[in-house]
Amino acid sequence: MTKGIKIATIGGGSSYTPELVEGFIKRYDRLPVRELWLVDIEEGKEKLEIVGNLAKRMVKEAGLPIEVHLTLDRREALKDADFVTTQLRVGLLEARAKDERIPIKHGVVGQETNGPGGLFKALRTIPVILDIAKDMEELCPDAWLLNFTNPAGMVTEAVLRHTNIQKVIGLCNVPIGMKMGIANALEVDPSRLHIDFAGLNHMVYGLNVYLDGVSIIDDVIEKLASGDANYTMRNISDMGYDPEFIKGLGILPCPYHRYYYKTKNILEEEKEHAKEGKTRAEVVQQIENELFEIYKNPDLKEKPKQLESRGGAFYSDAACSLIDSIYNDRRDIQPVNTRNNGAIAGIPADSAVEVNCVITKDGPKPITVGELPIAVNGLVQAIKSFERVSIEAAITGDYNKALLALTINPLVPSDEVARVILDEMLEAHKEYLPQFFPKETVKN
């Protein structure tokens, strides 16, 4: 291997790229990145130029010999890469806005990774990721694929079960966000905390919390119940839970659990946002416009503070620590999306789960959890069924499977509502769904 690491980032024109670049700069002493290839598609060319030039300025300012390459040629970027990261959004924010708006009209939560939005994001994204995996087989078969693209759990599972690329890990900032939120509420340094994470992507629970090795879950539950430890992410409402419900639950929900345990309240809030033209996609569009204006400034040489208004806080820390631990065989514990292999009882062995793992040079080794508490096991199982059927629909383009996926999703109240939403969303996203509309002109 040539000295130093080659990284290819697909969707490199994303506004999140400075996060990643900052993470590599901070860790250069132990993670010597030689080449960073930022790849995008024709439609993303302008953003790629802007964010790529900022990345180059950041590296230059840090005085590091990292070569930053900007390209529309994915194959050139993948050639002999050591790590491939994916942070793409098929159909851009316009597609996200449809995922969020259409279900609300029919009385169903509109969110990009849960419910109908999650299904459609999977239908648009999975075929593109499988294509990338095919290119990797040919151009960098030994590389690790680190997927940040949502729905991260489903995308990871699709690669695991439907390609020859087995060195794939799905990464999300929800667990690290929860840890930071709790550390903040307890006013302790996050390095003193450890949380036993288990579940699925955007459906993960903290089963136990330790401070300096001593379990403090009961105190944290008390604080959560009293509203003194109310953590969330920028993209999710911070509405609190009924205190008695939280005490009954006895474990930590993730911010996305509000969609399931506070469905009615979230839906009302979303309806208001939609009325005001402020769905999350629309808010993010505004933030993105501002961010790219800021990125254009030739005097800017570091990640700007304003990036913190996106939901992906700590994303670079999560991503870079993962790469660091694989590259350096650190054998530390990190929550990632990986093949279950029996870690969580009742979930198929070949399915992706989000669980604490020991991160080694040979990848994540999941830590056995056993059975999840009975009160949450059913929901996790239901979401896993939804994910598996959605993946099947994404790969086959089978209408009945897509309808089945939507109908079994706990956020959808009936088969009839599922059908109305499905038909409207299929039509709205047609150009990005070649598996359902083989004769249409489609884009990736």
Ligand code: G6P
């Ligand atoms: C959270 C989730 C990510 C998601 C992001 C959306 O951080 O963990 O999976 O992509 O929020 O943030 P945005 O700013 O795009 O709404």
